Amino acid sequence: MQFHQLKIIAIEKASSQANTITLEVPEEIRSLFKYNAGQHIAVRLRISGREIIRHYSLHHQCNLDGIVQVTVKILENGQASVFLNTQIKAGGYLEISEPSGNFFSQVKPDDYKSIYCFAAGSGITPIFSIIQNIVQLAPECKIHLLYGSTNEENIIFKQKLVRLQEQFSDRLTIEYILSKSGFWTQWNGLKGRINQKNIIDFLYKHPPCAQTTEYYICGPEEMILSAKSVLQELGVQPDQIHFEFFAKTNEAPETEHNQTQDCQVLATLFNTRHEIALQKGQSILEAMKKNGTPPGFSCESGICGSCKARLIKGTVSMLHNYALSKEQIKKGEILCCQSKPTSNKIEIVID
Amino acid sequence: MKLRKMPILPVESYNSQLWFREEQKKIFANTWQYAGLIEDLKNPGDYLTVQCGLQNILVVKGRDQRLRAFHNLCRHRGTQLLRSVGKDKKVITCPYHDWTYDLEGNLISIPERENEFPDIEIAKHHLHKASVDVWRGIIWVHPKPDAQAINQWFAGCEKFLGPHQPEKLVEYPGTTYIKEIKANWKIIVENYIDVYHLSHLHSHTLNMYDHANAQYNFIGDHYLFWEPLSKKYRENLDRLIPYKRIGEVKDQQLGAYVPWLFPSLGLVETESSWSIFHVIPLAPDLTKVVVRSKLEKTSTHEYSQQEYRSQSAWGKIMGNETKYEGGDESDPMASGDFMEEDIFACEQQQKSLDNPLFNVSVSARNQESTIRQFQMIIDKWYNK
Numbered sequence: 001m002q003f004h005q006l007k008i009i010a011i012e013k014a015s016s017q018a019n020t021i022t023l024e025v026p027e028e029i030r031s032l033f034k035y036n037a038g039q040h041i042a043v044r045l046r047i048s049g050r051e052i053i054r055h056y057s058l059h060h061q062c063n064l065d066g067i068v069q070v071t072v073k074i075l076e077n078g079q080a081s082v083f084l085n086t087q088i089k090a091g092g093y094l095e096i097s098e099p100s101g102n103f104f105s106q107v108k109p110d111d112y113k114s115i116y117c118f119a120a121g122s123g124i125t126p127i128f129s130i131i132q133n134i135v136q137l138a139p140e141c142k143i144h145l146l147y148g149s150t151n152e153e154n155i156i157f158k159q160k161l162v163r164l165q166e167q168f169s170d171r172l173t174i175e176y177i178l179s180k181s182g183f184w185t186q187w188n189g190l191k192g193r194i195n196q197k198n199i200i201d202f203l204y205k206h207p208p209c210a211q212t213t214e215y216y217i218c219g220p221e222e223m224i225l226s227a228k229s230v231l232q233e234l235g236v237q238p239d240q241i242h243f244e245f246f247a248k249t250n251e252a253p254e255t256e257h258n259q260t261q262d263c264q265v266l267a268t269l270f271n272t273r274h275e276i277a278l279q280k281g282q283s284i285l286e287a288m289k290k291n292g293t294p295p296g297f298s299c300e301s302g303i304c305g306s307c308k309a310r311l312i313k314g315t316v317s318m319l320h321n322y323a324l325s326k327e328q329i330k331k332g333e334i335l336c337c338q339s340k341p342t343s344n345k346i347e348i349v350i351d
Numbered sequence: 352m353k354l355r356k357m358p359i360l361p362v363e364s365y366n367s368q369l370w371f372r373e374e375q376k377k378i379f380a381n382t383w384q385y386a387g388l389i390e391d392l393k394n395p396g397d398y399l400t401v402q403c404g405l406q407n408i409l410v411v412k413g414r415d416q417r418l419r420a421f422h423n424l425c426r427h428r429g430t431q432l433l434r435s436v437g438k439d440k441k442v443i444t445c446p447y448h449d450w451t452y453d454l455e456g457n458l459i460s461i462p463e464r465e466n467e468f469p470d471i472e473i474a475k476h477h478l479h480k481a482s483v484d485v486w487r488g489i490i491w492v493h494p495k496p497d498a499q500a501i502n503q504w505f506a507g508c509e510k511f512l513g514p515h516q517p518e519k520l521v522e523y524p525g526t527t528y529i530k531e532i533k534a535n536w537k538i539i540v541e542n543y544i545d546v547y548h549l550s551h552l553h554s555h556t557l558n559m560y561d562h563a564n565a566q567y568n569f570i571g572d573h574y575l576f577w578e579p580l581s582k583k584y585r586e587n588l589d590r591l592i593p594y595k596r597i598g599e600v601k602d603q604q605l606g607a608y609v610p611w612l613f614p615s616l617g618l619v620e621t622e623s624s625w626s627i628f629h630v631i632p633l634a635p636d637l638t639k640v641v642v643r644s645k646l647e648k649t650s651t652h653e654y655s656q657q658e659y660r661s662q663s664a665w666g667k668i669m670g671n672e673t674k675y676e677g678g679d680e681s682d683p684m685a686s687g688d689f690m691e692e693d694i695f696a697c698e699q700q701q702k703s704l705d706n707p708l709f710n711v712s713v714s715a716r717n718q719e720s721t722i723r724q725f726q727m728i729i730d731k732w733y734n735k
Contacts, residue, residue, distance in 0.1 A: 204416060212500075234414040234415035235415050
């Protein structure tokens with residue numbers, strides 16, 4: 001992954017717990033920073049001697065203006081998010097990667113579609129970008145957003161969402177749901193989390209006009225998995241559901257993943273062949289790093305897709321995969337950080 | 352002036368079985384067809400069936416609130432699966448041998464499968480898919496699974512329709528009108544889009560609109576029409592309006608929006624009602640017409656009050672005369688009902704087709720250009 005030094009030109013409050021950071025993209029690299037609504041960039045930070053890489057969704061509206069914007073919410077124990085909310089100033093610089101990611105709007109200008117978005121917490125950032133893109137791009141699409149936050153102060157982009165809804169009132173409906181609305185507050189909206197009941201109620205209250213539907217989900221893993229399974233139980237086809245994980249959680253490895261073995265890895269990395277000995281239990285990425293020949297990588301959680309490779313020979317087991325589509329997997333694409341060999345010889349290509 | 356020659360279509364197109372069947376195949380099985388209003392399918396499992404040319408289509412609402420459309424044809428021996436309309440289906444079972452499909456069209460059960468169909472690849476017996484969509488509060492179906500997108504089919508039409516939001520209006524009991532008319536379906540459409548007849552056949556029944564200032568045109572294969580209110584009606588609108596004024600219709604938007612959406616659905620969008628006018632060809636010389644109307648939400652009391660006020664003012668201001676006064680009371684021309692007048696004209700025209708002297712010598716330059724255009728569109732589809 002290629003990083004660039006970008007100048008911070010503004011920092012503004014997006015909610016009581018989140019900042020919006022505006023960065024300038026120098027003229028000569030602007031073509032590298034073209035992106036789709038919903039894609040993200042990585043920020044590389046050095047905090048107390050440690051390197052930390054975090055991904056943030058790009059705001060939709062600044063595409064091509066020579067600036068990029070991200071919003072960072074303070075997370076408990078989130079070193080990077082705390083740093084980005086307290087330790088940076090306008091005029092300073094951040095190391096930023098080129099935009100990437102598979103979670104972006106699939107809508108085209110002439111489309112007649114009903115779009116359902118489910119966002120929780122900072123999961124709103126790519127969703128907000130996708131919504132802005134769709135309302136402006138596709139006048140015949142209708143969008144319904146169910147957005148979960150802890151309390152009213154933590155509704156990120158509240159003002160912007162209200163304005164957007166006023167501007168596109170015939171095409172955009174938004175419902176907010178609060179998990180900790182508090183006893184003394186005046187909250188009259190939905191209470192609770194985005195769960196099966198709330199999703200079913202939401203669909204019932206806002207049935208689709210156009211009958212071609214798409215679903216965009218972003219938030220914590222638990223919320224995404226539950227929203228996804230509810231939608232599929234209701235008869236939504238998997239290829240209509242787009243999602244992106246925001247915070248990873250630890251999951252017990254699948255049995256198959258424990259049946260990995262020592263393996264000889266033949267890796268073609270940008271046209272150079274490497275022979276690497278991989279020890280049982282290691283991921284392909286770990287083995288390649290140890291060999292001193294790592295591919296590009298970033299999140300090491302199966303989210304960003306930076307360490308994508310093509311499997312030519314042999315078999316692997318992937319633990320988490322949030323970056324590759326079914327079609328990509330069918331074509332033999334794997335994520336090095338999540339793949340452990342299940343045969344004693346494999347061959348991969350990375351370019 | 353070659354354009355003014357009519358008919359463009361031969362007489363057989365209005366009375367032969369051959370033309371009727373070909374139209375069913377070429378037009379009705381290849382275009383988006385009216386299937387119902389969105390409120391007809393409220394809950395998951397609610398379904399309806401509709402004939403599209405030679406094919407019957409079933410539409411069912413899924414648990415995700417989205418509609419699915421399938422050909423109403425069991426994959427076993429072709430028996431029709433569902434009849435008319437119904438509620439709360441969990442699965443679709445064929446009455447003949449109880450083959451059962453889920454609401455996604457997947458075959459899920461075959462009686463005595465182990466013995467009788469040991470080798471069947473069940474996934475290959477999915478119901479044939481059709482297309483379904485919702486546009487302007489109406490459920491539309493198309494027999495082809497890869498039909499042109501409905502917004503493309505109606506591209507450009509929307510801005511010439513009324514400001515009405517049909518999904519917000521309400522259908523009251525007793526407002527549906529069903530009639531079998533002894534005429535070819537195209538004669539009924541031609542009557543619907545005939546601007547020339549409005550001031551003449553309907554001189555006493557549609558006098559609340561100003562026909563002289565009507566505006567009309569075709570967009571794609573669809574006919575768009577609007578005419579303002581007549582001066583007298585507009586000046587006394589509060590007293591004369593038959594039902595509650597539709598909220599979305601602002602003063603500068605008043606008028607009658609009366610499009611014909613090819614091939615078989617008319618809309619009538621006025622200051623106080625919104626109706627669909629669905630033409631269903633049954634035979635070369637027989638057509639069923641279904642009219643469903645929706646009104647602004649109102650209480651029964653308000654409704655009766657309005658009706659009384661309108662009726663008592665109508666005679667004084669607009670006049671209660673009919674086209675032919677006196678004589679036989681059963682004469683449609685004395686009925687004071689524009690539907691009766693139209694039905695009479697259509698049935699008479701159909702009868703005359705058999706007369707050896709029948710021909711249309713000449714047609715009106717402007718106000719019948721719409722009929723010539725419609726016939727050319729039919730001709731285009733017929734020769735596709």
